Amino acid sequence: MDLVTPDIGLIFWTTVSFAILYFILAKFAWKPILGAVNEREKSIKDALSAAEIAKEEMASLKADNEKILNEAKLQRESLLKEAREIRSRIIADAESEAIEKANKLIESAKTAIENEKSAAMKELNNTVVDLSLNIAEKLLSKELDNKEKQQENIQEILENTKLN
Amino acid sequence: MPSQFSRSTCFSFLILFFVNISIVFAGTEKNSDEFDVNEMIMHHIKDSHEFHIMDINGHAVSFPLPVVLWTDNGLVSFSSSAFKHDDSGSVIVSRKGQDFIKYHEKIFYTNNNGSEKFISYDQNGNIINKKPIDFSITKMVFSMFISMILLVLIFVTTAKSYSNSRKGEPTGLGKFTEPLIMFIKDEVALPMIGEKNYHKYMPFLLTLFFFIWINNVMGLIPFFPFSANLSGNIAFTFVLAAITFVITTLVANKDYWKHIFWMPGIPVPMKLFLAPIEFLGIFIKPISLMIRLFANISAGHIIILSLISLIFIFKSLWLAPASLFFSVFISLIEVLVVAIQAYIFTMLSALYIGSAIEEHEH
Numbered sequence: 001m002d003l004v005t006p007d008i009g010l011i012f013w014t015t016v017s018f019a020i021l022y023f024i025l026a027k028f029a030w031k032p033i034l035g036a037v038n039e040r041e042k043s044i045k046d047a048l049s050a051a052e053i054a055k056e057e058m059a060s061l062k063a064d065n066e067k068i069l070n071e072a073k074l075q076r077e078s079l080l081k082e083a084r085e086i087r088s089r090i091i092a093d094a095e096s097e098a099i100e101k102a103n104k105l106i107e108s109a110k111t112a113i114e115n116e117k118s119a120a121m122k123e124l125n126n127t128v129v130d131l132s133l134n135i136a137e138k139l140l141s142k143e144l145d146n147k148e149k150q151q152e153n154i155q156e157i158l159e160n161t162k163l164n
Numbered sequence: 165m166p167s168q169f170s171r172s173t174c175f176s177f178l179i180l181f182f183v184n185i186s187i188v189f190a191g192t193e194k195n196s197d198e199f200d201v202n203e204m205i206m207h208h209i210k211d212s213h214e215f216h217i218m219d220i221n222g223h224a225v226s227f228p229l230p231v232v233l234w235t236d237n238g239l240v241s242f243s244s245s246a247f248k249h250d251d252s253g254s255v256i257v258s259r260k261g262q263d264f265i266k267y268h269e270k271i272f273y274t275n276n277n278g279s280e281k282f283i284s285y286d287q288n289g290n291i292i293n294k295k296p297i298d299f300s301i302t303k304m305v306f307s308m309f310i311s312m313i314l315l316v317l318i319f320v321t322t323a324k325s326y327s328n329s330r331k332g333e334p335t336g337l338g339k340f341t342e343p344l345i346m347f348i349k350d351e352v353a354l355p356m357i358g359e360k361n362y363h364k365y366m367p368f369l370l371t372l373f374f375f376i377w378i379n380n381v382m383g384l385i386p387f388f389p390f391s392a393n394l395s396g397n398i399a400f401t402f403v404l405a406a407i408t409f410v411i412t413t414l415v416a417n418k419d420y421w422k423h424i425f426w427m428p429g430i431p432v433p434m435k436l437f438l439a440p441i442e443f444l445g446i447f448i449k450p451i452s453l454m455i456r457l458f459a460n461i462s463a464g465h466i467i468i469l470s471l472i473s474l475i476f477i478f479k480s481l482w483l484a485p486a487s488l489f490f491s492v493f494i495s496l497i498e499v500l501v502v503a504i505q506a507y508i509f510t511m512l513s514a515l516y517i518g519s520a521i522e523e524h525e526h
Binding site: 002003004005006007008009010011012013014015017018020021022024025026028029030031032033034036037039040043 | 206209210211232268297298299300301302304305308309312315316319320322323326329331332333338342345346349363366367368370371375397398399400402403404407458462
């Protein structure tokens with residue numbers, strides 16, 4: 001029974017030893033160690049949450065960028081569309097203007113031609129009149145020499161006179 | 165008669181712990197000239213007033229330790245060397261007008277009936293000599309003091325090592341000890357007690373774990389100033405279990421007592437039936453702690469010593485390699501066992517404390 005009978009002396013010393021050990025270690029070992037460990041854990045936690053926040057910020061920044069980019073794209077798109085419209089409108093305008101101008105030109109050319117034509121006709125008339133008068137005058141001056149001569153004269157005058 | 169009595173007790177314990185070995189040396193019990201394995205092992209397992217280092221030419225070389233006695237005439241103290249290595253009660257030490265003898269590592273007053281023998285027995289073979297209260301610094305107390313010094317050195321150094329670190333990371337010794345501390349925190353205190361209260365019990369659990377572990381390990385080292393079977397001593401485990409019991413009882417909340425004496429949620433006859441069982445459980449829990457550690461560590465020592473003793477039992481050197489092989493093998497297992505036992509003791513203590521302060525929701 002010796003083995004399983006607790007000895008009073010050892011009980012006393014174990015109690016005292018454990019109590020002393022507890023107070024020494026609690027004050028000089030566990031408190032600083034656990035304090036350091038907790039502080040480190042806290043700083044790690046803080047760093048992690050800060051990283052999380054940074055990540056979120058990054059994500060929102062990225063989303064913003066995306067949005068801006070999309071907007072820019074849309075704007076470019078609309079600008080291009082507008083430009084294209086303007087271009088086609090300009091072209092159309094230019095075309096119609098050109099046609100109009102051409103028409104005008106043609107019209108004026110037509111009138112000019114008409115004028116020229118009537119002037120030429122007038123001139124031709126005058127020339128013909130002059131010519132006729134000339135012929136008549138010459139005929140009258142060389143009056144009745146002979147018939148043959150007369151014929152010859154007329155032929156000569158006609159040859160000399162260019163109908164222009 | 166008395167020696168027979170102690171032998172039969174020891175023998176029954178060996179049957180408890182290690183049946184095969186006890187049978188092997190049962191035959192050697194009768195002959196007192198032969199090497200008595202039983203006596204040797206029991207002597208090692210139990211406490212002693214001097215720290216035996218070795219024998220040279222049959223003379224014991226031992227480290228004398230102070231004997232401190234609370235006697236009828238007050239405190240008496242002297243060196244254990246005054247007994248001149250005697251353990252059979254034949255050397256008398258006189259102090260303050262009182263005579264003391266040491267018999268089987270117990271100190272008695274000598275009897276006053278004037279006979280030649282200093283020890284008297286009753287008819288059942290029990291010693292009737294009076295005993296002073298023995299507060300000696302025995303081998304185990306001495307070993308415990310060494311373990312305390314080691315623990316303080318190790319952990320104060322660890323605590324200091326944090327001041328060398330830049331961001332609170334462990335340096336030096338802390339690299340080794342911090343994982344152990346974190347293990348107690350994360351695997352024992354947090355799951356057993358809960359996040360809300362665990363930090364209050366951390367110092368206790370850490371002290372408990374390392375105190376048990378270092379004494380377990382010191383018991384495995386087979387030379388002076390180690391090898392004392394402190395954590396395999398019932399007094400040591402009794403005190404630690406008692407501390408757990410006291411803490412559990414003191415911090416227990418209303419729910420804990422309610423679950424013991426009037427278990428909610430079951431019919432009244434069952435409540436009446438369970439109450440005594442639960443009440444006994446309060447005491448059985450720490451008692452199981454006490455016996456588990458005591459039996460495991462003592463058994464380890466007994467097995468290793470028994471294996472070594474095989475050489476002397478069979479009186480053959482040829483057995484030595486096998487005997488050594490097995491004892492080294494068991495020693496390696498013991499290295500694991502002592503860590504596990506320290507862990508189990510701490511974990512169960514945490515569990516009992518945790519169940520005492522648990523808040524039930526119903």
